[in-house]
Amino acid sequence: MRLSPDELIFWQYGFIKLNATIMYTWGLMLIMIVSSKIITSKLSSGLNRSIWQNFLEIIVTTILTQIEQVGLSRPRKYLGFLGTLFLSIAVASLCTIIPDYEPPTGSLSTTAALAISVFVAVPIFGIEEQGVGEYLRSYTEPTLIMLPFNIISEISRTLALAIRLFGNMMSGTMIIAILLTITPFFFPIFMTALGLLTGMVQAYIFSILATVYIAAATRTHKAKPEIGE
DSSP: OOSSGGGOEEEEETTEEEEHHHHHHHHHHHHHHHHHHHHHTTOOSSSOOOHHHHHHHHHHHHHHHHHHHHTOSOHHHHHHHHHHHHHHHHHHHHGGGSTTOOOGGGSHHHHHHHHHHHHHHHHHHHHHHHOHHHHHHGGGOSOGGGHHHHHHHHHHHHHHHHHHHHHHHHHHHHHHHHHHHHSOTHHHHHHHHHHHHHHHHHHHHHHHHHHHHHHHHTOOOOOOOOTTO
8 A cells, every 4th residue: 555646656767757646746737727728718708608617607706705705805816826726636636536546635745835835925925915025024023023933934834734735635545545455345435435525625725724824915004093083
């Protein structure tokens, strides 16, 4: 039993390896690109719309609503990044119904890459919204003493994002693999369905946490009104 798709090597030349994590990740990227191209190639603004367009609009509207409810006033600005995060994790989980497939999110390298993308995106959005000076000042609030603690907080929450997603995804895969060896084949089917649900929940949690971090970084401080105004 493999603990990670990193252990499944398809091709190797010296220290260069093509493992399951890399292959499945690029495969998922190809599936998402081709699917989005097909769905968006014949969009209609009228009442006569395809099922796929309706499905796409439901997904986009739901993601926009969630982003706005977290606290970002212009959700469309963040839709590309946060929507891609959610869909990539969700699609990786949904593809577990494919035989011999292992989700790349079961590798710590994949979850670390996703967490690092959030780590980089947060200051980019924060600086774009507040400016460099105002964003950097937020690390010293309410006092300068908080500077090292705020920096540690940025690093620790990035680690937490990576490890949380990795642990939850890997544990579900391991449970199914163990049950396949000790129980009849019909029981793991229910565990696979539960794994799909768990994967969707993890995609939702990861994207919501990323949204919360961006909302905190882009929060502007309004000046207090003078007395008598």
